[in-house]
Amino acid sequence: MRTVNAGALLAAGLAMTDLGVSDLWLRYFALGGAYPRQQLQAYLAGADAWSAHEHDVAAHALNEYFADQGMDHPVSYSDDL
């Protein structure tokens, strides 16, 4: 299981974008993410612990956005944590 700190990393990544939580959730959902929007919000706020897999789905959703902006994949996946 991820600790709550992993959610803070995701929140830091999100803060570098123009995306809102709803935008990220839609991208996470499109990649097969299982949790509802409110739970993503809680994870970002450090109030929920997610599995490594769900963290990676959300991290990849954000990294694909960064890749679209010509940036590398700055958000860490679970095996880097």
Add this chain to the structure above:
Amino acid sequence: MTDHTADRDGRDDIGEPDSTRNSDGIENLPSEVAGALGAPVADSVRAYSELAKIVLNQQPLGAVLRRIAELAVEIIPGADDVSVTLIEHNRARSVAFTGPLAIALDERQYEAGFGPCMDAAVTGQLIQIEDTGNSTVYPEFSRQARRHGIRHTLSIGMPTQQGTTGALNIYGAGAAGPFDSTARDIAATFAGYAAIALLNAALYAGTLDEVSQMRRALASRASIEQAKGILMRDQRCTADEAFAILREKSSRTNRKLRDIAQSIIDEAIA
């Protein structure tokens, strides 16, 4: 206009004499409105009744605003031409007009970047030129208007949310003098209806946008689930491991994960 809510359920009573409803409507109209029109009162009641209904219909925004402009010309005392200005993404255009004169005068303002219609739209205020032969605030616009025979104008901003704004513009050529308080009151009512139509259209477009985004997300999700199933069978792995394979390949090749998934599906069914 709450007296017209009973008409919302699709019954079309326009053009049909209905003494009960008309007398209800008259009671709720400002007395000076009914009195100043000069036309049969039943006509103004029908116009208001139609206003309420067209705004609630699911018609394209342009058609609704055109009808509002047409009714405004009929009902507002002294109105000879009416147009509706919309400003979207900082670009102004006339989306409805009752005659070539209105659009010609509107477009002069859009080219210049300012004028009573644009200023009314941006500020949401009422801007009146009482005499185009003697206007210090908009001298160039007034000269143009005067040349086209327009003696007085009235522009009313639509009370809308941020983003799209607009104004109802009323042009008068008659010698009877500037638009009076009755005309201003009726015009404000019409601008209110136009604003509701605008808001409805924006809400509807927003909903469509959300639905299409969700549809795309569901399609992406379905492809990824299928590709995971193929990988689980071929690699004898779990669903989470299958996702990790897709994710690593997506990161390594800088391709979208859903495109990787689609390639795997295409290969499997080839």
